[in-house]
Amino acid sequence: MDEKRFVVALFGLAVSVVVGVLAYQFIAALTVSVFLYYSTRRYYSSLRRLRLPARIRAVVVMASLALPLLLLVSYATVLLIVEARQFVTQYALIDVAATHVSWLDGADSVPDLTVEGLYEAYQSGQLTPFVDFLSENAMVLTSVISEFVLNLFITTIVTYYLLVDGRRIREWLLRFDDDAIIREYLEAVDEELEAVLFGNLLNVLAISLIAIAAFTGYNAVVPTAVEVPYPTLAGALTGIASLIPVVGMKVIYLPLTGIAALPVVLDGQSSLLVYVLGFLLVAVVVVDTIPDLLLRPLLSGENTHVGLLMLAYTLGPVVLGFYGLFFAPILLVVGLTFANTALPRLLGAGEPDGLSPDQMRLNDFR
Numbered sequence: 001m002d003e004k005r006f007v008v009a010l011f012g013l014a015v016s017v018v019v020g021v022l023a024y025q026f027i028a029a030l031t032v033s034v035f036l037y038y039s040t041r042r043y044y045s046s047l048r049r050l051r052l053p054a055r056i057r058a059v060v061v062m063a064s065l066a067l068p069l070l071l072l073v074s075y076a077t078v079l080l081i082v083e084a085r086q087f088v089t090q091y092a093l094i095d096v097a098a099t100h101v102s103w104l105d106g107a108d109s110v111p112d113l114t115v116e117g118l119y120e121a122y123q124s125g126q127l128t129p130f131v132d133f134l135s136e137n138a139m140v141l142t143s144v145i146s147e148f149v150l151n152l153f154i155t156t157i158v159t160y161y162l163l164v165d166g167r168r169i170r171e172w173l174l175r176f177d178d179d180a181i182i183r184e185y186l187e188a189v190d191e192e193l194e195a196v197l198f199g200n201l202l203n204v205l206a207i208s209l210i211a212i213a214a215f216t217g218y219n220a221v222v223p224t225a226v227e228v229p230y231p232t233l234a235g236a237l238t239g240i241a242s243l244i245p246v247v248g249m250k251v252i253y254l255p256l257t258g259i260a261a262l263p264v265v266l267d268g269q270s271s272l273l274v275y276v277l278g279f280l281l282v283a284v285v286v287v288d289t290i291p292d293l294l295l296r297p298l299l300s301g302e303n304t305h306v307g308l309l310m311l312a313y314t315l316g317p318v319v320l321g322f323y324g325l326f327f328a329p330i331l332l333v334v335g336l337t338f339a340n341t342a343l344p345r346l347l348g349a350g351e352p353d354g355l356s357p358d359q360m361r362l363n364d365f366r
Helices: 002-025 027-050 054-090 093-098 115-123 128-136 138-174 181-221 231-241 250-266 270-298 306-320 324-346
Strands: none
Touching: 002 027, 027 054, 027 138, 027 181, 027 324, 054 138, 054 231, 128 138, 138 181, 181 231, 181 270, 181 324, 231 250, 250 270, 306 324
């Protein structure tokens, strides 16, 4: 009997090692999937009141995330290309760039961004430097795009099935119980991960709304020459950028400050720069500092320390790369919950009775 158990255990260990090695190859996609699952689980559960099947609810949740993000990125990309072309044409920057960038040599102007304009530019050889650059770097570009598409596919599939079958996975894990320690620990981890990661989603939405209101209000009171371009888009991107550690929203509002100031400087209207400084002050105080001090502590989970969570978001990408932004807070919650829940029980502490330390008991009156 013991020999059979040993063989089964050995086989299970071998399978676990193989699965672990394969999972490590896609750890970034799997980490993002877990992050998205806990961020959207409350939304998924709230759709039950509509009496929709589980698979339909999962599709609705995924579409609610993907479509706005796709539209936002597409809209931002189109605007960036159009505005960049207009700026380059207005200040003849392509002639300056051609003297420093070899693959721009021979490009004398930016073609019209229409099918006809691009075709004429291709026929005239105006796009030859760009085509040559893409041809020389085709292998690198193909590898990057293929890896991105594969990881996006894995993230989509895993997140979908976590939403649909998350309860079954949870029940399966809770079968491995020993004096209720494992059950208590897993339930605590599950609840805290949901609180922390759902709080991140709420934080993004809240900062987006605050930024949109602040940028729109700024445009309403300043001269046209120093207005922030596309305040709604800029505000939405600011909210998303709040997930980025260390720099956070600064990757949006600092370039916006430069974009607002550059035409004024080039036109010699330096007296208007005071308005640009006012925008920077509004962005730093109203959009960045106040929400960070007031909102983040409220939306950072029930038991996880805000400072430790900020360190996890900061150090995770430094140590682990991009996926560390998602993996580090998950690891922090798992570790802290173990220290608070399972470790005291394993060291001999009694099972908590659920009463406050200040609560009087019947024995106190005897």
